Amino acid sequence: xxxxxxxxxxxxxxxxxxxxxxxxxxxxxxxxxxxxxxxxxxxxxxxxxxxxxxxxxxxxxxxxxxxxxxxxxxxxxxxxxxxxxxxxxxxxxxxxxxxxxxxxxxxxxxxxxxxxxxxxxxxxxxxxxxxxxxxxxxxxxxxxxxxxxxxxxxxxxxxxxxxxxxxxxxxxxxxxxxxxxxxxxxxxxxxxxxxxxxxxxxxxxxxxxxxxxxxxxxxxxxxxxxxxxxxxxxxxxxxxxxxxxxxxxxxxxxxxxxxxxxxxxxxxxxxxxxxxxxxxxxxxxxxxxxxxxxxxxxxxxxxxxxxxxxxxxxxxxxxxxxxxxxxxxxxxxxxxxxxx
Amino acid sequence: xxxxxxxxxxxxxxxxxxxxxxxxxxxxxxxxxxxxxxxxxxxxxxxxxxxxxxxxxxxxxxxxxxxxxxxxxxxxxxxxxxxxxxxxxxxxxxxxxxxxxxxxxxxxxxxxxxxxxxxxxxxxxxxxxxxxxxxxxxxxxxxxxxxxxxxxxxxxxxxxxxxxxxxxxxxxxxxxxxxxxxxxxxxxxxxxxxxxxxxxxxxxxxxxxxxxxxxxxxxxxxxxxxxxxxxxxxxxxxxxxxxxxxxxxxxxxxxxxxxxxxxxxxxxxxxxxxxxxxxxxxxxxxxxxxxxxxxxxxxxxxxxxxxxxxxxxxxxxxxxxxxxxxxxxxxxxxxxxxxx
DNA sequence: GTGAAAGCGCTAACAC
DNA sequence: GTGTTAGCGCTTTCAC
Numbered sequence: 001x002x003x004x005x006x007x008x009x010x011x012x013x014x015x016x017x018x019x020x021x022x023x024x025x026x027x028x029x030x031x032x033x034x035x036x037x038x039x040x041x042x043x044x045x046x047x048x049x050x051x052x053x054x055x056x057x058x059x060x061x062x063x064x065x066x067x068x069x070x071x072x073x074x075x076x077x078x079x080x081x082x083x084x085x086x087x088x089x090x091x092x093x094x095x096x097x098x099x100x101x102x103x104x105x106x107x108x109x110x111x112x113x114x115x116x117x118x119x120x121x122x123x124x125x126x127x128x129x130x131x132x133x134x135x136x137x138x139x140x141x142x143x144x145x146x147x148x149x150x151x152x153x154x155x156x157x158x159x160x161x162x163x164x165x166x167x168x169x170x171x172x173x174x175x176x177x178x179x180x181x182x183x184x185x186x187x188x189x190x191x192x193x194x195x196x197x198x199x200x201x202x203x204x205x206x207x208x209x210x211x212x213x214x215x216x217x218x219x220x221x222x223x224x225x226x227x228x229x230x231x232x233x234x235x236x237x238x239x240x241x242x243x244x245x246x247x248x249x250x251x252x253x254x255x256x257x258x259x260x261x262x263x264x265x266x267x268x269x270x271x272x273x274x275x276x277x278x279x280x281x282x283x284x285x286x287x288x289x290x291x292x293x294x295x296x297x298x299x300x301x302x303x304x305x306x307x308x309x310x311x312x313x314x315x316x317x318x319x320x321x322x323x324x325x326x327x328x329x330x331x332x333x334x335x336x337x338x339x340x
Numbered sequence: 341x342x343x344x345x346x347x348x349x350x351x352x353x354x355x356x357x358x359x360x361x362x363x364x365x366x367x368x369x370x371x372x373x374x375x376x377x378x379x380x381x382x383x384x385x386x387x388x389x390x391x392x393x394x395x396x397x398x399x400x401x402x403x404x405x406x407x408x409x410x411x412x413x414x415x416x417x418x419x420x421x422x423x424x425x426x427x428x429x430x431x432x433x434x435x436x437x438x439x440x441x442x443x444x445x446x447x448x449x450x451x452x453x454x455x456x457x458x459x460x461x462x463x464x465x466x467x468x469x470x471x472x473x474x475x476x477x478x479x480x481x482x483x484x485x486x487x488x489x490x491x492x493x494x495x496x497x498x499x500x501x502x503x504x505x506x507x508x509x510x511x512x513x514x515x516x517x518x519x520x521x522x523x524x525x526x527x528x529x530x531x532x533x534x535x536x537x538x539x540x541x542x543x544x545x546x547x548x549x550x551x552x553x554x555x556x557x558x559x560x561x562x563x564x565x566x567x568x569x570x571x572x573x574x575x576x577x578x579x580x581x582x583x584x585x586x587x588x589x590x591x592x593x594x595x596x597x598x599x600x601x602x603x604x605x606x607x608x609x610x611x612x613x614x615x616x617x618x619x620x621x622x623x624x625x626x627x628x629x630x631x632x633x634x635x636x637x638x639x640x641x642x643x644x645x646x647x648x649x650x651x652x653x654x655x656x657x658x659x660x661x662x663x664x665x666x667x668x669x670x671x672x673x674x675x676x677x678x679x680x
Numbered sequence: 681g682t683g684a685a686a687g688c689g690c691t692a693a694c695a696c
Numbered sequence: 697g698t699g700t701t702a703g704c705g706c707t708t709t710c711a712c
Contacts, residue, residue: 002691011697029463034383034440035689037374038704044438045422054415058408068398074425075394078432080439081423082385085415098384099420100374100440123369342707351681375705378688
């Protein structure tokens with residue numbers, strides 16, 4: 001009987017037909033997938049763990065691009081994709097324990113995330129995308145340091161040295177405010193930490209004291225956050241000539257706030273983002289493009305490529321600096337620093 | 341031991357701690373979720389079946405909105421969301437059989453979809469969103485007939501009577517071409533069929549012979565499809581004053597094609613869409629807005645509301661006509677029909 | 681508070 | 697080509 005469902009080639013088509021028909025007549029709904037999974041030790045699905053609320057994943061274009069790539073990889077392999085309901089607020093790790101999956105993809109979570117810890121305890125393969133960087137686990141990501149350093153060089157060449165920064169959440173606690181150097185250094189989100197450190201290094205190279213640079217953090221990743229954060233930076237130091245945002249979403253909000261203040265971009269204020277989402281492209285935003293779809297696909301492939309591997313594999317994808325219409329030379333400062 | 345994991349209150353914290361620690365030391369990775377599911381008869385997840393490739397779902401803003409709403413509902417209930425890898429090309433129904441879920445949400449599939457049939461055979465609750473309309477199954481959707489009739493009236497009031505139509509796929513077979521009346525009538529996608537029929541009725545009311553109206557179909561739901569379909573209609577009948585598209589994505593493509601031909605919108609050509617996605621809003625598209633997020637949420641709630649119900653429940657959400665900047669009076673025809 | 685045992689529904693292995 | 701059986705790992709029940 002099992003054969004009729006699972007091994008059509010092992011018996012005659014006629015018999016198979018008869019068995020199946022009889023089964024149906026008896027009201028047999030087909031093999032129970034859960035029981036089958038228990039027996040075969042295969043769930044036929046990949047679990048996805050996200051930093052954010054499940055629903056958020058569909059609101060951030062970069063996350064959607066990642067999901068698309070991951071879905072592509074799963075589809076190719078005939079695997080399902082299980083979105084694990086692990087909200088950052090709820091510390092409830094049970095959802096991770098209950099997930100019937102053959103492996104996990106973890107997308108951009110803090111290094112102290114309890115859900116991540118729960119995932120790593122499960123005896124299934126895991127691939128991390130972006131963060132955290134774990135020695136023992138496969139990882140797909142970009143070179144954040146070199147990517148943002150390229151952006152910093154672009155701004156430095158334009159003549160900016162009085163800058164402000166808007167970044168995404170640095171820890172699991174909410175801090176919608178300025179960020180101390182200590183908090184920057186100890187951020188639990190490796191990506192943000194690296195970007196800030198690389199910016200500090202780059203601007204230190206042209207004599208900027210990083211301690212004087214206003215850095216503002218936002219917990220929620222929305223354009224509204226970008227607006228209010230930009231306002232906070234500009235209120236603190238109206239003299240800044242460039243506002244570096246660590247995501248396009250934040251940068252788009254910053255553009256809105258600049259417009260509200262009558263600041264022309266880029267004449268009065270340069271604004272930059274990170275990610276290269278379609279909306280940023282339409283807005284002509286200066287940003288760093290990263291291959292979000294490729295990241296998802298690579299993560300999925302890594303997980304599903306069951307090739308036994310000794311040491312954990314690391315995939316680093318390329319990024320590209322997009323010099324858009326939102327960056328230009330600062331009005332006055334350029335004269336002082338790179339005068340004729 | 342089971343109690344230590346599942347019923348923390350049934351034993352002393354001290355004992356619980358000891359048990360758990362011993363378990364860990366022995367390398368016990370925690371209860372197997374699949375075995376637990378088999379025993380408890382609960383998978384803790386909802387399956388989602390889509391018309392399209394899994395990855396496509398992330399490219400259509402309307403689908404993304406639906407997913408967001410569904411994810412929201414699942415999250416609230418602590419349920420996972422399993423994306424079932426059922427591509428329309430592959431007739432492989434196995435993925436449906438293998439899905440370890442407590443119920444299915446089916447999003448906009450043709451009435452003869454084999455995956456749908458497989459879902460309905462499984463002994464779990466199911467909710468259909470949009471299509472098909474099944475007597476015995478819960479459904480969330482809109483009133484397509486009245487929605488598109490409102491749009492038709494808008495165009496008729498403006499004075500349009502020479503129109504063309506671009507619609508989405510009408511069956512599982514690819515037909516990137518004009519659509520016969522017979523094909524319109526027998527379309528396996530209830531939503532498209534209803535919209536076309538309602539348009540036919542509305543325009544028949546002002547003396548338009550529907551058989552003379554060029555209707556073009558596209559299998560792929562992309563702006564590129566909208567472009568080429570608009571071109572096909574305009575090549576056939578350059579005299580049309582309005583192009584009705586059954587989705588915003590198609591309409592946005594049509595706008596591109598109109599621009600390419602030097603047709604001013606709406607002076608030379610009126611273009612309308614359907615859905616009310618953000619991009620349409622930005623483009624000022626005349627369209628019908630439907631609450632995509634609400635649809636997803638309603639579908640999820642319906643499925644997870646385990647209230648025993650006798651007859652299948654039907655949820656019909658409201659739509660809104662958005663009169664944008666892409667619809668206006670036709671140049672010449674308006675003089676003839678509604679002249680001063 | 682603890683231990684033993686039945687059984688969820690299936691598949692794989694083996695004997696016929 | 698067919699029938700039987702063990703056991704996947706868990707939870708629940710019941711006896712202690």
